[in-house]
Amino acid sequence: MSSQRSFQEMTPPRNNRPPPFEPINCCGESEDSFVDSPAKSTTNSLRIPVVTRTAGQSRSNSSLEQERNESYVKEENFNVQYEMTLRKYHSTDVPYIDSHCHTDFIFNMLHRKYPENHVGINDWVDKYPAAFPKSFAGFIANFIKPGLFVNDTESSEYDMEWILRELEESGLYIGTTWGCHPHQAETWWKKGTFWTTLDHILSNVSKYKVLAVGECGIDLHRCESSLESQKVVFDKHVALAYKHKLPLVVHCRNGKQGNSEDECLKILKEQMEKNHPFLKIHRHCYTENWSTAQRWLKQCPDVHFGFTGAVLSFNEGQIEAIRRIPLDRILLETDGPYFKPKCFERIAPSKVCLPGMAIATAERLAEIKNVPLEEILRATYNNARRVYQVPVF
Structure with a gap:
């Protein structure tokens, strides 16, 4: 048996279940009720419970025990599969970038659960190394909730100190983007302090590691902001992107x-007619079909499409879009803390997607495009650096 540590051993065990590679005790059974399974990973022998039947046991009870036993087999098979998947991710040397995540949202989710142990990205890397493969080169953080960075008397969320400390202490911040998400548009569209602060941040590229404007846009799914406020906010963001010669998310x-x-x-279209059509655009979290992608490609000659972990559940129309969008127009993103890939579920807090997990999206893109994983990683890495004109701060 290999002396290497398993990925489960590299991270704290989940409180609500035993470590996946430990024997699972059921209904008070002792470890004597377990035998080694023929299925093995490269680092662990998996064990499943033996179900014994006593004379006169009812068929219904036997069926229940069989069902329980089968569930354990599935559990252990899943453990083998995810261990092999993670080892594959950690074996590649090709760098990759998470081009879109929200470290402030990740912080809020983790800090609520573990207030003393999760201060920022450096802590997450230390505590969950299996979630950050060695070729992970960094991420672009999107700050899209103005209450965090606008010193407004009506906001209790203001914490620019945390942002600046993060940018100073961690080299994984390739850069940042700043804006107002459509969900926040109704609150901030008429506040002069927001627009003044945003313009100030975008004017101080080095201090704030600014790479782009946004994310911003229109949300007509479940958004409490009026369409009017969203359109005004988006239009102003586009104008700021042109003013500061920055890409737009x-x-x-x-x-x-x-x-x-x-x-x-x-x-x-209106802004491009007033300025020029060659605005660099990151069409974030793309989930539409090929026909819609064609509209973007036709009107916006420098548009790129970001794909998240949502690709793991795409339908055929969405998959066709991935097949047909040129590889040099694709960006890798997590949109963390959202869209956590299942293979990472047991090595980090539940429902929290960390930036290093973008590699799972890359693997699915590779499957769809029928190319090696390394080709996707290399292409999206180069695309992100080109779109965001990544400098050395």
Whole structure:
């Protein structure tokens, strides 16, 4: 048996279940009730419970025990599969970048659960090394909740000190983007302090490691902000991107209220006619079909499409878009803490996607495009550096 540590051993065990590679005791059974399973990972022997039947045992009880036993087999098989998957991720030397995540949201989720142990990205890397493969080169953090960075008397969330400390202490911050998410538009669209602060941040590229404007856009799915406020906020963000010669991160989500793609493209067209069409655009968290992608490619000659862990559950229409979008127009992102890949579920806090997990999205993209994982990692790494014009701060 290999002396290497398993990925489970590299991280604290989950409180609500035993470590996956330890014998699972059921209904008070002792460890004598377990035998070695023929299935093995490269680092662990897996063990499953033996179900014994006594004379006269009812068939219904036997069925229940069989069902329970089968569930354990599935559990252990899953453990083998995810261990092998993670070892594959950690074996590659090709660098990759998470081009879109929200470290402030990740901090809020982790800090609520573990207030003394999760201060920022350096702590997460130390506590969950299996979630950060060795070729992970860093991430671009999106700050899209103005209450965090606008010193407004009505906001209790202001904490620019935390942001600046993070940027100073961790080299994994490749850069940042700043803006107002559509969900926040109604609150901030008429506040002069927001627009003044945003313009100030975008003017101080080195201090704030600014790479782009946004994410911003139109959300017609479940958004409490009015369409009017969203359109005004998005239009002003586009204007700021042109003013500061920065890329634009665009959020579009369709819903019962209408087609957000139509609204976004209309505003972009007007701004492009006033300026120029070659604005670098990161169409964030793309989940639409090939037909919609064609509209973006036709109108915006420098648009790139970001894909998250949502690709793991795409339908055929969405998969076709991935197949047909050129590889040099694809960006890798997590949108962390959202869209956590299942293979990482047991090596980090539940429902929290960390930036290093973007590699799971890359693997799915590789499967769809029928190319090696390394080709996706290399291409998206180069794409992110080109789109965001990544400098050395």
